[in-house]
Structures are given as structure tokens and as C-alpha cells.
Amino acid sequence: MAQRRSGHVTLLDVARACGFSVSTVSIVLSEAPLSQYVAAATREQIRSMARQLGYHPDAYARSLRRRRSQTIGVLAFDLSDPFCTLIARGIQAGLQPAGYVSLLMDAQTQRKLFDTFLKMILERRAEGVIVIASWVFEETNLLGDIEKNQVPIVIVSRDLSARGISSVLVDNEAGGALALRHLLDLGHRQIAVIRGPEEMFDSQPRWAGVRRAAAEAGVEFDPKLVLQLPNLVDPASGFEGGIECARKMLASGRPFTAVLAFDDLTALGVVRGLTCAGVRIPEDCSVVGFDEILPAVVATPGITTIRQPMKEMGLLAAQWVLEAIEAREQGVAQPAKFHQATPELVVRMSTAPLRIQSTNQPHHITTERHTMEASH
Amino acid sequence: MAQRRSGHVTLLDVARACGFSVSTVSIVLSEAPLSQYVAAATREQIRSMARQLGYHPDAYARSLRRRRSQTIGVLAFDLSDPFCTLIARGIQAGLQPAGYVSLLMDAQTQRKLFDTFLKMILERRAEGVIVIASWVFEETNLLGDIEKNQVPIVIVSRDLSARGISSVLVDNEAGGALALRHLLDLGHRQIAVIRGPEEMFDSQPRWAGVRRAAAEAGVEFDPKLVLQLPNLVDPASGFEGGIECARKMLASGRPFTAVLAFDDLTALGVVRGLTCAGVRIPEDCSVVGFDEILPAVVATPGITTIRQPMKEMGLLAAQWVLEAIEAREQGVAQPAKFHQATPELVVRMSTAPLRIQSTNQPHHITTERHTMEASH
DNA sequence: TTCTAATATTCAAACGTTTGAATGTCAACA
């Protein structure tokens, strides 16, 4: 019943309370191999006393001594991006069974925060790091810092395997092809495409997939209808970009019956832009997105999209990090891994078979009631 | 150049490298008060050597010794709920300047995970805990466990101040009134209301606000048009609930020109349900939501909603926790605090002034093409 | 010259664990 200055119950408290040494108590409570030699009665007594006093092992002391923190730093580029959240969830699910905790940090697309958090992660002696690079991720020496500290690292949604960093991401090329083929199957031939920002990693392979599928079908794009999102910092700005692209597409005067948007937010922007101009989705124009984030699911019409298996990707990243830690423990050299998850087409109501009548005449802006809403 | 088995550089390494004792190095590098007595030249030498070797203080050893973890456990009920994310972000912003880190955990609406994480948070000696109770939060002894360990706790989005726990949440009553008044101002009188699930804390005050505003305007609700969402575990199920409610409202045969939905996802469900039945939003029926989550912003039409200042709420929660820690440190008793943030009406395109023609005849289901999409 | 005080640095003990080695005890075997 000693008055403890700290509010926490320690091994010493338990030891004193039941008359054994700290060692014995530790051995029992941490279920060390040695505990098989501890008398069953003693074991029980110690356990019950620990429970009674509300003992919780101090993770700090334990980590210090064991030289293992049981922590994986997870650095999300922007947690408000639904995309990140789901991956983070997969990671947590993968770490959980191994008794690891994820130190989840939200860099809020700010470079400075990213650095700060990286430092924190190192100071907290994270045994591994997972980076979720949802949006633009500038090539810097950031990862060099981690590598210097010999901490295993896995990056999600970006291919850095060439730089020796394990990478897991969706097969963007296949996804792009999948999206276009869906539109072709519906009979569309006059298809507008919105490519991703130049700086963004996914943009190029996704576009390559789209072109491949087009080539295979012998379809060509009207260059005036191939647009590109500008480089932007805010992931939510894909929506604004989509609205802007819709405006440009209509202004070009070229006929189109379908839009293949870079991602779901862009697609939602396109829907907004076209709808406000009097174009009906999907009757007059089909729209397809990419990612399958919540907003695409609950919008009306629901957005046809290419699903990324985000949770699975997070899970895999977690497993890889744990494996890498294990390997390093064993002194085994581990080569960088690489996996592309298979994307999946999810058909909703924003795409429909081509109807002859709408192909002939180009859309024109009916009402300019393009009230740009305060979108925050 | 001693070969260290651990990959990390310690104070001892720095000390040896520049010929001073560990103490001096520690004093300099941690900028302890004593460092004013250390010669300027020595200081500089130590600092540069630390930098050169890539020294990072070990947060575990430091916490162990200082008996402060500089960590706040943040327990989110469901991180995939956009609502949670923004609050978490506010919390992080509030903790950052004080040098605290948030140990962010996603309970994924699972009771068992909640318990596990709570244990982890205690083991990691979090100095405070913030709970984000976005969805159903069963009354249990969970918080009792925390209280027993004398860890300051703040709860967001739930009023537990009566139980002595500091609470910050939006003024649901005012928000409900705000929403209804908006519809009344637009001329609507035949208004359907979807109340929140019984188990959910926000439901009651929000409904109270709606009734108050109705009473003040002398308007009465058609009891057949006052529906209620069922108790559900999945926060995303508000969407399904909204669709179902729309169906019921139409089936009732009662005329209505506006729907006041419990939250944004419900509103989006209503939009889906009504649209699929041929009712146009907002021409034939206005819809208003609550929360202002991303899907409501990027849907078309954008959903008129009641905005919760989520980031600010998170920020406040962070400040309170830090204050409580400080107070406990000083031995000062701190009473539980309570704050209701002011909600704000954000008008988008899902609401419009009443038009006479649509009031007279009740809506009827035109096509039963209520294709329920696989909504993941 | 001796005392005081400021400056500059180090000692050594903690913080709460874990764990290799040590210390017992007891029964069975040679």
C-alpha cells in the first residue's frame, strides 16, 4: 500500500505486494520462457495480484530494455483523403495481430510537417515506416534520412522499387485500360479523357493503359478532348479541376458521349460541371472515375469507377514491414519488393450504353447557372 | 567509431566522440537550465558533433526518466467517417505546438478493438486521452478504466460532462433549429423529418431544435412524415437508411416539399431514393443535411447542410487535455469543462424556394428502377 | 591570504523493465 508518487503501478509494487522479487514477477507477467520453472501457485498468485492492483507494463521501460518499440510509423500524406484512411485501416489490421502499434501521423500535404513527423518517428524508435503517398510526393532526401537509420520502409501508392524501396500500389495501367474498355463496351467512341496532374505518379501509367486499350480497339481520341489536371496541392481540388475540365470540354465544341476522369473526385467535378450545363448523366454522357471513395458511392447517380483494393494494399504493406524487421533481426538481406494490386471495375449509374441521338450534335451550354458553390 | 550493435547513436557515442561526459552532452543537447554554465565553445562542439553523427534523443529513455510521454491517446470510433478525420486533424494541430504526439487509433466501431487500444494507450503511458465518439458509443466502464488511472480525458461529439468528463460538441439543438428555419424561410411547410437513431446521442437534441423552430413558426409536422433511422453499427449505413426513408415517405402518400435529414449521408440517401423515383432535387423537393462532410460538398446537387466546426472542436479538445495535464501537474483540481460549438448553415443547391405547383399533388413513384447499387 | 561566488564539468542514482548468470532446494541416480 505504498503511496506512489507516479500514478502507475510498477513491477516493484506487485512484487512487494506478494512477497516475490521483481524478477519473478516480471518473468511471470511477461510470460518469459523461464516462467515454466515458476511454481504454478506462484504464477497464479502473482497474476491475480497484478490484476487486482491494475498493473500495466510500462511500454517505455520495456522498449528501452528490449530495444524494440513495437511501433511502426505510418506517415499519411493527407488523412482527409478517404483513400488514405482505408489504407491506414488495412495497415492497422495487419499490425494488430503482431502486437505492433501504428504511430499514425497526418502530414496534411505539408512538407514541413512531413519532416517533423519523420523526426518524431525516428525519435520514437519506430522499427519500420510506411508512407502513404496518396497525392503529390516530391522526390527528396526524406527517404534517405530513413534509410540512413536502417529502418525498413514500405511505400504505398507509389513505385519506388527502383530506388530499393518496397512498393505496393494498384496496377494503374490495367485500371486505365479497364475503365476505357468499359466505355467502349457500352458503345462509346467519342470519349473525353482527363489525365492526372503531371507531378502525380499515377497519371502516366493510367494514361498508358487507356491508350493501350484504345489502340487495341482501334479507337482514337480527339486531341481537343484530352485534358489534364493542373498540379495542385490539395487533393480535394480534383473536384474543382473536374468542373473546370467539363467547362473546357463543352467550350471546345467537340462532340463526346463519355468522360474518363482521372479519379473519383474529378469525375464528381465533371458530373457537376456537365449537369449545371444541362447535360444529363448518364443519358447524354457517361462518366467513369477511379478509386472508389465514399463520395463516389453515395452520389446520385453513383459513379462507375475502378476500385483499388485499399485495405488489402495496407495489409500487404504491414506484412512486408514486419517481414523486413524480422529479416533484419536475422541479419538476412531483404531485397525490395514490389506488388501491383489488381483493380476492379465497379459499374454504377453514371455510365450507360450509347444512345444514337446524343452522338450527333455536340453539347452546348444551355444555362450558365454554373453557380460555383463555396466548396468547403 | 565504436561499432554499435544498435543502429542508433546515443549520448554516449557523442560524449566519447568529443571527449566530454554524458552529462554535459545531455545538458547541452536537451537545453537544460544548467546549459547556461557550459562554455560556449563546448556547446558548439557538442552540437556539431551530434549533428554530424546523426544523433536523435531516444524518446523512450527520455520518457522513462522524465516520467512524461509527451503522448496523447486519440481514440477515434471510426476513422473512415470523414467527420472523425477532420476532428483528428484539429487535435493534431492543437498538440503539435506543445510538442505532443497523438497516438491515433481507429476502433473501427468494434468494441473489442476499443478495449485493446485503450489498454495500449495506458501501457504507452499516454498523459491524456481524447475520445472521438462519432457514432454510437455505448455507455460502459471504458471510461472508468481511464479515470482509475488518473489520466485526463476529453470526449468530442458527446456530452458526458454530467459524469465529470470534459466534453466538446456542436450545439445540436441550435443546428436542428437552423436547418428547419432555412426550409421555412424558403416557404416550405410540408416537411418530412428523418430523426437519428435512438441510440445516438445527437438525435434527441437535434430533434428538439427542429421542434422548437417549428413551434416558433407555428408549423406542425405530419406524424406520418416523421421517420427515424434504425440503430445501426456502420456509420456509412446512414446512406442506406436515407434511401429506405425516401421509399417510406413516398409510400405514405402524404405530400411533402422538403426533407430534413439527420445527417449528410442520410440526406444523400434521400436524394438517391427520391431521384430514382423521379422526384427532382431541388425542383420538386428540397433536402437538407447535417455535418458538411466531403461527399455532401462534391455531390450534385451540392447538399445544403449544417456545418460543424470540426477542426475547431478538435483543437479545443487538444487544448483542454493539455491544460488538464498541466493542472494535474500543479496539483490543482480541474472541473470538467463543457463547450457547444456554434453550427453554421451552408446553403447549396439541394434546397430551393417552394414552388406552388409541386405542393398540391403528392409525389408518386414513376419508375421502380430503384436499382440498389452494391455500395461496398 | 582566505572566503565567496560564479563558472564549468562530472558523478551517480534513478526511471521500470528484462535476462544471463547465479543461487538454492530437492530427489534420483551411480
Added chain:
DNA sequence: TGTTGACATTCAAACGTTTGAATATTAGAA
């Protein structure tokens, strides 16, 4: 009777840091 080994428990050192107390050096004051 000693030796072995299984069983049961404890010692003591370490993990990397912080910090009150101690020590050593110098300069200025009495």
C-alpha cells in the same frame, strides 16, 4: 556420498536518458 539435473527463485547489470549533488577551476572580494 557425492554427482547430476530438474525445479524455483533471485542477483545484478543493462537499456539511454535526466538531474540533484558534488567537484574543480577561476576571479573577485574581504
